[in-house]
Amino acid sequence: MNKIKKVATSKQTVFSTDFDHNFRSEVMRHPDASGLNACFSCGACTAGCPIHEVFPEYDPRKLAKMVRLGMRKQVLNSPYIWYCATCHNCEQRCPQNVKFFNVLNVLKNIAAKEGYAPSCWIKQTEQVAKTGIVFSTEEKWVKKREELALPSLKLDGKKAKKIIELSGADKIKAEDPK
Amino acid sequence: MSKYALFLGCTTPTQVPQYEISARWICKYFGIEIIDIKDFICCGINQINLSIEAGLLMAATNLALAEDKKLDILTLCAACTGALSEAAEKLKDQETRDKINNKLQTIGLEYKGNVKVRHISRVLYEDLGIERIKKEAKKDLSKLRVAPHYGCHYLKPKSAFEGFEEPDNPRSLHQLISAIGARPVNYETLNLCCGGKVFPVSEDLVHSLVQKKLDNLKNKRIDAMVLQCQTCYLMYNDRQKEVNKKYGKQHNLPIILYPQLLGLALGADPVKNLGLNLHTVSMDKVLEKIT
Numbered sequence: 001m002n003k004i005k006k007v008a009t010s011k012q013t014v015f016s017t018d019f020d021h022n023f024r025s026e027v028m029r030h031p032d033a034s035g036l037n038a039c040f041s042c043g044a045c046t047a048g049c050p051i052h053e054v055f056p057e058y059d060p061r062k063l064a065k066m067v068r069l070g071m072r073k074q075v076l077n078s079p080y081i082w083y084c085a086t087c088h089n090c091e092q093r094c095p096q097n098v099k100f101f102n103v104l105n106v107l108k109n110i111a112a113k114e115g116y117a118p119s120c121w122i123k124q125t126e127q128v129a130k131t132g133i134v135f136s137t138e139e140k141w142v143k144k145r146e147e148l149a150l151p152s153l154k155l156d157g158k159k160a161k162k163i164i165e166l167s168g169a170d171k172i173k174a175e176d177p178k
Numbered sequence: 179m180s181k182y183a184l185f186l187g188c189t190t191p192t193q194v195p196q197y198e199i200s201a202r203w204i205c206k207y208f209g210i211e212i213i214d215i216k217d218f219i220c221c222g223i224n225q226i227n228l229s230i231e232a233g234l235l236m237a238a239t240n241l242a243l244a245e246d247k248k249l250d251i252l253t254l255c256a257a258c259t260g261a262l263s264e265a266a267e268k269l270k271d272q273e274t275r276d277k278i279n280n281k282l283q284t285i286g287l288e289y290k291g292n293v294k295v296r297h298i299s300r301v302l303y304e305d306l307g308i309e310r311i312k313k314e315a316k317k318d319l320s321k322l323r324v325a326p327h328y329g330c331h332y333l334k335p336k337s338a339f340e341g342f343e344e345p346d347n348p349r350s351l352h353q354l355i356s357a358i359g360a361r362p363v364n365y366e367t368l369n370l371c372c373g374g375k376v377f378p379v380s381e382d383l384v385h386s387l388v389q390k391k392l393d394n395l396k397n398k399r400i401d402a403m404v405l406q407c408q409t410c411y412l413m414y415n416d417r418q419k420e421v422n423k424k425y426g427k428q429h430n431l432p433i434i435l436y437p438q439l440l441g442l443a444l445g446a447d448p449v450k451n452l453g454l455n456l457h458t459v460s461m462d463k464v465l466e467k468i469t
Contacts, residue, residue: 007305007344018256030230032230037204050373050387051373051376051383051387053390054383054386054387054390055383055386057371059453073218082227082376082379083376083380083383084375084376085330085371085373085374085375085376085383086223086257086261086330086375086376087330087332087333087334087371088330088334088335088345089371090329091334091335092272092334092335092336092345092346099335101335105226105227106230107229107231108227108228109227109229112228112229116377116380117227117228120378120379121224121227121228121378121379122228124224124225124378125224125225125228125232128219128220128236129223132218132220133187133188133192133219133220133221134188134220134224135188135189135192135193138192140407141191141192141193141195141258144195145191145195145205148195148453150191150198150199150202151214153186153191153192153216154216155215156217156369157219157287159217159219159285160220160236160237160239162237162285163232163235163239163281163282163284163285164225164232164235164236164283166235166281167229167231167232167235167281168229168231168232169225169229169231169232170230172228172229175215
């Protein structure tokens with residue numbers, strides 16, 4: 001009954017006893033990832049992925065499979081989940097209407113809560129809470145806009161700060177996984 | 179004529195003002211009325227990484243601000259277009275909208291679900307139409323061979339754009355380029371992503387993507403790449419130097435935004451109206467071919 005089942009992958013051996021069988025439903029509970037069960041691993045996502053083309057280790061099909069197997073820890077602490085270029089080719093090509101881009105966002109959100117988010121996204125969210133945009137006020141561009149007679153920007157982060165707090169995104173603190 | 183709330187986004191007004199200048203000039207030329215809404219914030223596309231809800235709330239804030247003024251939104255950035263369109267699509271669902279409005283009310287806003295999001299190129303294509311643009315073109319651009327680049331979020335997810343384009347075989351930018359007499363060239367990596375959204379996480383991935391496209395265009399006698407998003411612009415323009423240094427290449431491809439090319443065809447002042455002096459890859463070779 002408890003005999004170890006070997007699931008071979010190209011890089012390492014994984015064991016089903018290590019799987020978290022609730023992970024799939026944890027992910028699919030989010031409406032954006034609810035279609036994941038329809039995936040039959042055809043690999044159209046991976047074939048159309050520009051990041052996979054330049055960095056083959058990034059593999060949407062493999063990530064989808066890992067989620068469905070319950071490889072919670074390996075998925076959440078993988079730096080690869082942050083390598084998506086957000087081009088949407090995966091969902092555009094998927095014959096089963098799985099929106100892998102959205103599934104990946106759900107994975108990132110869970111990973112972020114557990115401390116795996118790259119610091120760049122945390123810093124950017126902090127910035128938005130200050131100025132409402134992803135940039136700080138820098139003399140260089142403020143002056144340039146004046147020279148070009150473009151209207152000044154308001155740069156008020158109050159509204160953004162409030163809604164970021166309401167979403168809980170301000171609580172996300174993390175170390176860079178690298 | 180059309181009237182829109184101008185959504186500048188974060189990067190155009192601060193890093194690529196030439197896109198804003200030329201877009202404003204084009205709108206004025208064609209009588210497209212644009213209203214600046216000072217309270218607009220970031221579209222929320224990157225906040226999705228940490229919290230899907232944070233991203234949706236930010237997009238909804240902007241949609242609500244435009245709706246309050248009874249305006250649809252005109253965007254310049256492809257990514258803002260995608261994020262706001264996707265949010266507008268999600269917020270058509272009553273339950274989702276109620277949930278989001280429940281939080282939006284704390285900042286005094288409510289979104290009822292009535293805003294359309296339109297990129298400036300789509301406004302030119304749909305509101306004005308190819309024939310009108312053809313009629314207005316004054317200069318001869320027929321010596322220019324250019325490579326169109328659409329920008330992923332201008333086309334995808336398809337469900338957010340009411341079937342406006344076929345993402346795997348887009349044509350609207352080709353037609354907008356042909357309308358002013360320049361020649362849009364087809365190439366293998368037409369739909370290759372610029373990588374802009376992964377740049378903060380990994381510059382190396384972006385360099386590989388940018389190199390791939392520039393290499394593909396190398397021997398095609400291209401005068402410029404024409405695009406419609408400032409993030410794509412920054413990847414192909416600013417990263418071009420980095421790619422040259424990193425991989426020992428000699429790419430020197432002018433990158434131009436569509437409103438700038440259109441402005442040239444309409445006889446606009448290249449510096450005053452279109453900001454072509456702000457480009458780091460010289461535009462001289464492009465300008466020489468226009469008569």
